[in-house]
Amino acid sequence: MLNWMGRTALELIGQAGLGHSFDPLKEDVTPDVYAEAIKAYVPALYELSVFRWTLPYLVRIGTPAFRRKVIQWFPDKRLHKLQDVVDTMHRRATEIYLEKKSRLEKGDVALLHQVGEGRDIMSILLKANMHASVEDRLSEEELIGQMVTMTFAAMDTTSNMLSQILHILAQRPDAQERLRAEIREAGHDGRDIMYDELVSLPYLDAVCRETLRLHPPATFIFREAQRDMVLPLSQPIQGVDGTLMSNVPVPKGTVVQVGIMGSNMNKKLWGEDAYEWKPERWLSPLPETVTEAHIPGVYSNLMTFIGGGRACMYVASSPSDFDRWSLYSDTFALSGFKFAQLEMKVVLALLLSNFKFELSDKPIVWNISGIRFPTVGVDGQRPELPLKVSLLDQSI
Numbered sequence: 131m132l133n134w135m136g137r138t139a140l141e142l143i144g145q146a147g148l149g150h151s152f153d154p155l156k157e158d159v160t161p162d163v164y165a166e167a168i169k170a171y172v173p174a175l176y177e178l179s180v181f182r183w184t185l186p187y188l189v190r191i192g193t194p195a196f197r198r199k200v201i202q203w204f205p206d207k208r209l210h211k212l213q214d215v216v217d218t219m220h221r222r223a224t225e226i227y228l229e230k231k232s233r234l235e236k237g238d239v240a241l242l243h244q245v246g247e248g249r250d251i252m253s254i255l256l257k258a259n260m261h262a263s264v265e266d267r268l269s270e271e272e273l274i275g276q277m278v279t280m281t282f283a284a285m286d287t288t289s290n291m292l293s294q295i296l297h298i299l300a301q302r303p304d305a306q307e308r309l310r311a312e313i314r315e316a317g318h319d320g321r322d323i324m325y326d327e328l329v330s331l332p333y334l335d336a337v338c339r340e341t342l343r344l345h346p347p348a349t350f351i352f353r354e355a356q357r358d359m360v361l362p363l364s365q366p367i368q369g370v371d372g373t374l375m376s377n378v379p380v381p382k383g384t385v386v387q388v389g390i391m392g393s394n395m396n397k398k399l400w401g402e403d404a405y406e407w408k409p410e411r412w413l414s415p416l417p418e419t420v421t422e423a424h425i426p427g428v429y430s431n432l433m434t435f436i437g438g439g440r441a442c443m444y445v446a447s448s449p450s451d452f453d454r455w456s457l458y459s460d461t462f463a464l465s466g467f468k469f470a471q472l473e474m475k476v477v478l479a480l481l482l483s484n485f486k487f488e489l490s491d492k493p494i495v496w497n498i499s500g501i502r503f504p505t506v507g508v509d510g511q512r513p514e515l516p517l518k519v520s521l522l523d524q525s526i
């Protein structure tokens with residue numbers, strides 16, 4: 131399932147984000163090299179994570195061409211692997227960028243003939259960039275960088291999240307049946323479920339929220355304090371000298387590890403059942419301990435998509451006002467987390483109305499990494515999620 135969810139997530143962000151189709155989503159099609167590179171990126175990076183602290187210093191030495199030569203000379207296979215992965219991502223993004231640019235230069239008619247008819251995020255950004263003043267304009271390298279960031283940020287997170295939901299539903303046939311009944315009721319007589327109806331299906335929404343709470347794909351992230359500050363604590367802690375502290379001074383430059391799961395699963399907020407998967411908790415008002423805690427996350431009192439100016443989000447001033455594209459305007463928002471939620475709901479609605487998911491005889495373990503991923507057993511060498519999938523009787 132993980133492979134299929136990865137292909138699906140790439141195709142969805144490909145069409146909506148880049149106006150590009152990567153994959154016809156048919157069996158026996160060789161995956162796009164971009165997809166393979168994105169999946170290999172985090173594991174390749176993690177193999178070298180002990181050297182990460184050297185990066186801010188290394189990038190100051192010589193030119194990029196010189197640094198590339200040094201990497202080629204350096205006798206470390208892990209470094210060469212990472213370089214290959216990054217090169218593939220950059221090469222494919224550049225190819226797609228050049229194709230889009232040439233369509234844009236040919237005018238709106240050429241754009242209409244591409245996937246998404248020019249309404250994808252990158253076409254909007256490219257148009258806005260063409261009309262921006264010289265000092266505001268992003269360089270080609272920056273535009274290509276945006277494409278890689280967006281594709282990477284959208285793919286592994288969403289595909290692992292969808293896989294996690296399917297794995298849970300395979301373990302909980304009761305929840306799977308309840309969800310299927312809700313979806314089939316909404317799409318009875320074979321009609322398409324409209325957007326407004328899909329996003330407000332209560333149990334589907336509860337299943338997504340609860341899985342995002344309990345199993346956030348990114349379990350922790352790092353932030354660096356930009357100025358001296360004082361971090362208030364929700365309750366006092368005892369220092370090594372025995373004094374009670376209700377806040378912690380954080381000097382500028384301190385790197386802080388933000389524990390996403392620590393907040394999402396805090397028993398003091400969510401209750402004694404905080405470690406249990408219970409979609410029902412979202413079907414009635416949340417406890418005051420949650421709503422009054424003022425969690426700074428952008429979504430649903432959770433830290434899954436983090437908060438602040440670098441949360442999971444893209445923002446534009448208006449979908450049609452290309453001249454004033456702005457990453458942090460408040461009049462129109464296209465956010466990663468909204469995109470991810472819709473994607474999850476669409477994929478689940480389609481899959482559950484047609485297929486039944488059951489556990490196979492292989493033990494599945496979810497591994498903590500930059501983004502959580504499943505393997506078969508603790509020693510599994512590659513990310514995978516084998517499940518038994520059977521076609522349902524369409525007449526039911």
Ligand code: HEM
Binds near residue numbers: 288348444
């Ligand atoms: C379940 C799915 C997703 C989860 C859990 C998730 C979570 C996150 C988190 C935790 C961050 C902060 C990372 C950091 O600063 O180290 C982030 C950033 C980001 N996400 Fe998502 N994300 C998801 C899906 C998406 C999708 C579908 C898109 C695009 C359509 C997207 C676009 C972005 C972008 C562009 C950033 C970087 C924002 C910045 O640095 O200013 N994400 N996401």
